[in-house]
Amino acid sequence: MRHLPKFVLGVLALTASGCQNGEFKMPDFSSWTGEADTNKASSTASSSTGSSSTGGSASSGGSTSTSGGSGSSSGGTGSSASADSSGSAGMSGGSDSSGSGAGGYSVAEPTEAQNSKDSVDVSGTESWPWSDAKVGWMVRHKMQGGMEMVQEVKDLDDKRLLMLNKTYMNGGLVAASLMWSARYMKKYEGEVVKSDCTTEELGDESLTIAGKSVKCKVTRGTCTINGEKSITKSWMSDDVPGTMVKVESEGAGQAQGVVMELVDFKKT
Numbered sequence: 001m002r003h004l005p006k007f008v009l010g011v012l013a014l015t016a017s018g019c020q021n022g023e024f025k026m027p028d029f030s031s032w033t034g035e036a037d038t039n040k041a042s043s044t045a046s047s048s049t050g051s052s053s054t055g056g057s058a059s060s061g062g063s064t065s066t067s068g069g070s071g072s073s074s075g076g077t078g079s080s081a082s083a084d085s086s087g088s089a090g091m092s093g094g095s096d097s098s099g100s101g102a103g104g105y106s107v108a109e110p111t112e113a114q115n116s117k118d119s120v121d122v123s124g125t126e127s128w129p130w131s132d133a134k135v136g137w138m139v140r141h142k143m144q145g146g147m148e149m150v151q152e153v154k155d156l157d158d159k160r161l162l163m164l165n166k167t168y169m170n171g172g173l174v175a176a177s178l179m180w181s182a183r184y185m186k187k188y189e190g191e192v193v194k195s196d197c198t199t200e201e202l203g204d205e206s207l208t209i210a211g212k213s214v215k216c217k218v219t220r221g222t223c224t225i226n227g228e229k230s231i232t233k234s235w236m237s238d239d240v241p242g243t244m245v246k247v248e249s250e251g252a253g254q255a256q257g258v259v260m261e262l263v264d265f266k267k268t
Contacts (some may be wrong), residue, residue: 110178122159124184129243131183136243140264146170147243197223210264
């Protein structure tokens with residue numbers, strides 16, 4: 001999930017990759033997207049006091065964010081500089097006198113890809129949860145603070161996906177991108193972060209999402225970093241695009257709560 005808040009991306013990376021034998025490997029997201037063409041970005045902003053463009057970046061696996069790049073990773077999770085810079089395309093901001101609570105941003109959903117299909121690095125061989133996606137696959141996740149993120153596959157070929165990522169705040173569309181990305185990642189060859197982490201499988205549990213029963217595998221990961229312990233519980237399902245159904249986290253100075261929760265999905 002490529003354009004997610006960095007905190008969420010970190011949680012997702014831990015969830016998806018897990019910590020094994022005290023080692024955590026951050027996925028390599030450098031092949032996911034090519035350079036964004038900001039000239040193709042579609043955005044609007046209006047207010048009684050004026051508007052100004054913003055460079056709020058986003059990073060990771062799925063939807064763009066106005067929080068300055070809290071990313072995926074999708075995905076979220078550290079991401080490459082190209083993904084960061086491209087995530088902000090199509091977003092402009094101004095003051096909001098409407099009281100809608102949308103954070104003062106207003107954007108239009110892009111109708112053309114914001115990067116060149118041929119600019120995407122397709123040399124990767126490592127699969128990720130969206131590698132087998134089909135046109136029309138969609139997920140909508142609810143997050144803390146009134147934020148919702150939508151990912152939808154609009155087009156594809158054997159090596160690339162065209163993903164529409166949208167972020168809503170209190171019901172208002174605040175960020176949107178339409179980006180080509182690689183269907184496979186490069187094999188991770190970076191530094192391994194040593195940490196005191198364990199992963200425990202808790203079994204299966206069925207959750208009802210948009211009226212549909214979804215069977216999930218439940219795991220709990222515990223990490224102690226710099227003396228602070230954090231616990232992340234996740235629900236994953238192959239019946240859902242991207243596999244992410246629900247994430248709860250506590251510790252490391254944060255109260256227990258749902259970080260991300262699936263509210264709707266389509267898998268054709």
